Amino acid sequence: MTKIDDVARLAGVSPATVSRALRGLPTVSAATRSRVLAAAEQLQYAVSPSASRLAGGRTGTVAVVVPRITRWFFGVVVEAAEDFFHRAGYDLLLHNLGGREQNRQRVLHATHLHKRVDAIMLVATPLRATDVTALAALDLPGVTISSGTTVPGWPCVRIDDVAAARTATRHLLDLGHRRIAHISGDPDDELAFSAHLDRRRGHQEALRAAGLQPDPSLDVESSFDIAGGTRATEELLRRGDPPTAIFAACDEMAMGALTALRDAGLRVPQDVSVIGIDDHALSGVLGLSTIAQPAAEQGRLAAQLLLDPLCGRALDADVSKPDASVILDTRLVVRDSTAPARAN
Amino acid sequence: MTKIDDVARLAGVSPATVSRALRGLPTVSAATRSRVLAAAEQLQYAVSPSASRLAGGRTGTVAVVVPRITRWFFGVVVEAAEDFFHRAGYDLLLHNLGGREQNRQRVLHATHLHKRVDAIMLVATPLRATDVTALAALDLPGVTISSGTTVPGWPCVRIDDVAAARTATRHLLDLGHRRIAHISGDPDDELAFSAHLDRRRGHQEALRAAGLQPDPSLDVESSFDIAGGTRATEELLRRGDPPTAIFAACDEMAMGALTALRDAGLRVPQDVSVIGIDDHALSGVLGLSTIAQPAAEQGRLAAQLLLDPLCGRALDADVSKPDASVILDTRLVVRDSTAPARAN
């Protein structure tokens, strides 16, 4: 394969100058630059990433860690971030935890990401105190999305989960519901992220603000996906005296709830109202009411917060402080799965 | 940061021996190996990937190219492949084309992947003759999933799209339908993959086998996703004399069709039957009849076909020939979206 010396020879300059010209450094005369570019083109030269990284200390790569790429939110976040990274010339190293705690530990292990990437994006990845220490010791720029625990020096992009949940439950209360169930992720799951707890908190705050006591028998935990929503709802129905409304912690759980209710012969929204959080791509198809959150915007913004400093660009004043959380807006979307409680 | 010489000094051996011991080469005595391992552990040593790659010529990385990570099939394939790669010690470099032809060209450009990865996995990525030449010139192992064009020396994992489509349309015919529409991806889209055409072909074969002529007015092309399914169905209804059944080229398009039909006041399956291909995670929730294809299995198997030779493992006899297509089974799943045609 052709290397930098070949290009240097053909262009009649030193390898150092080829290196500078190809990277667009300003300290190269226009004439020299064009000769180098022509030579590189003619020889089909491509820099060796390994050699460049070893000599330069930059990898041009960002690690992205997500719990499950197959879940709506994470897919959208990764797509938006990937687009931003590639435009900026960065490669994306994907780490999908696949719901396995052991993968989380492997990825976050001090030595794994070291020297392998220039920056880290952690999406909804729970962090213990030791993880935070290890990440800080890596001394790499990073950003978190939807993270409960923050890493010193890393910005965090998120929504206000407590407020989003409050809005969801308040919508059901406004429709006259009083027996409102909540189904959500299993907090004993080591990969459970903070949104679970925040959303439950928002739900309970809304109940209390309406003068209601949260009823433990109306609060069921399961896995944070479609199947989990189905199981949680089945459990709810098994307990007798079913709720007139269900607030699911995410749209995928809400969709599972729809299945369970249908299989139980209950109609939505006539018998039971259902609302989720997300505005999943299929929520419209299903007529699911929800609290919409901007997933792509979170991915794009986090990528920008991560890369702008690396590329020497100035950040917007409001988001320029690392450690600063950027909180994006959510909005209630009412479709056909929520309706007034029947007077009985 | 600690480097290999530090470990060598502490263990009282040469750097070469440290390198061998850490990589588990057999030519190291047990005593030496354990001393090296202990020293490395004590110093928290991690090999520098860039240096190792430059000296050794291996990157330990696989490039995965998908059209859109947010679509069900690609998310599942990537998750399954990622799991296999990481277990084998390989990193995954993700390239999401995001529906942009320009991204496809950038990724496939001869120099882009060169020296950056040890192997390539192309998922449903259309290849022109020049691309195939460029990929072959890279001289890297590769594998394709759901690809119409094959790369010499690369195995391909797929389903029989023609047969899958035939089964879908035959199911509708068996229910007594005669006016069966087909909605599918836009073949003019430069990122359209071969499955579009194969599925249309299977559909038309089934019609002809039943003595019917494919009716162009019942064949609408749009984007290969939910929104495309909606638009295609709206167009279909606009043409008047609506079909009694719709075969969508994928479940996401079928879901879009469900929305359009509902918005038009048509009931599924009483007025119109709908079937897709995939068995998307939400098809069960929607009661969508479909032809199920094993997405995770395709990702896992392709990853294995790619890595086994690299890891020096022997392959199963039946799949050991590169260039060989491995064709996985599909199966008809009847739910609530298909019903007998009304006698009128």
Next chain:
DNA sequence: CTGAAAGCGCTTACAG
């Protein structure tokens, strides 16, 4: 604006 030299931190023949 450009070049000569050193160095990035490993692995690989080669020799023993």
Next chain:
DNA sequence: CTGAAAGCGCTTACAG
């Protein structure tokens, strides 16, 4: 089984 030496292909001060 182990070591000394060379080399992987760049980039970075440094000097001019």
